[in-house]
Amino acid sequence: MIGRIRGLLVEKSPGQALIECAGLSYEVDIPYTTFFHLPDAGQELTLHTHFSVREDAHSLFGFAARLDRDLFRLLIKVNGVGPRLGLGILSGLDAHQFIRCVESKDTNSLVKLPGVGKKTAERLLIEMADRIGQLEGQFTPGSAPGSQSAPAVTVAHRPEDEAEAALIALGYKPQEAAKAVSKVASGGLSREELIRLALKNMIPAG
Structure with missing residues (x-):
């Protein structure tokens, strides 16, 4: 079991990070909540990981906070919830x-x-009501480790277009993604900021 990975961030995109460790580069699938904590490419980072082995694929999932990783492991034990849905x-x-x-x-x-x-x-x-107790001791709001939110990576496309594409990749319909991004779009916002604000508006605060 691979429980943690520390190395240099080679590349990042919504949903995945490429991390170089001991001469090898690992493709790590990440949730957007972790993506917002990633540093700039070329900097060192540590992610708590879950290694999933299936007949058709070996996948490594990474999380900025151990609480997120441990919750993910509980989620995928729920009937009908696989790693991809857990990540979503x-x-x-x-x-x-x-x-x-x-x-x-x-x-x-x-x-x-x-x-x-x-x-x-x-x-x-x-x-999950019966399993949440297994996470006791980790409920510290704002404890997500990692670094400060990274600025947007320089790209050729508009941040609004990339934010829409990221939401679509997450599973939202194109019309929903376009509407959510247009509501929060304003000059100077990065791709990460647009995604964060769009998701915040689409998911009611609770």
């Missing part, structure tokens, strides 16, 4: 937000997440 859930809600949803039985926020229907949301609330 933690892209729309960070660990503390998700825990609040469970504690308040807030299905409305969960069904806003791509791939989460009403039945899945209800199953998450029921099954």
Whole structure:
């Protein structure tokens, strides 16, 4: 089991980071909540990881906070929730937000997440209610490690277009992504800022 990786950030994009460690470069799938904590390319970082082995793929998932990683491991034990859906859930809600949803039985926020229907949301609330206790001792708001939010990487496309593409890749419909980005778009905002604000508006605060 690969539980943590430390190395140089080679590349980053919404949903994935390429990390060089001991001469090897690892492709690490990450939720958007971790993407916002990544430093600039060329800087050192540490991610808490979960290594998933399946017949058709070996995948490494990385998280800025150990709480997010541990919650991810609990999520994928829920019936019908695989690693990809677990990553999608933690892209729309960070660990503390998700825990609040469970504690308040807030299905409305969960069904806003791509791939989460009403039945899945209800199953998450029921099954996770008994598992949240396993995370006791990690509830420290604002404890996500990592570094300050990194500035946008210089690219040829408009930040608005990239933010829309990122939301679509996360599972939102093109019309929803375009509408969400247009609501928060203003001069000077980076891709990361647009994604963060768009997601915040699409997922009700709880």
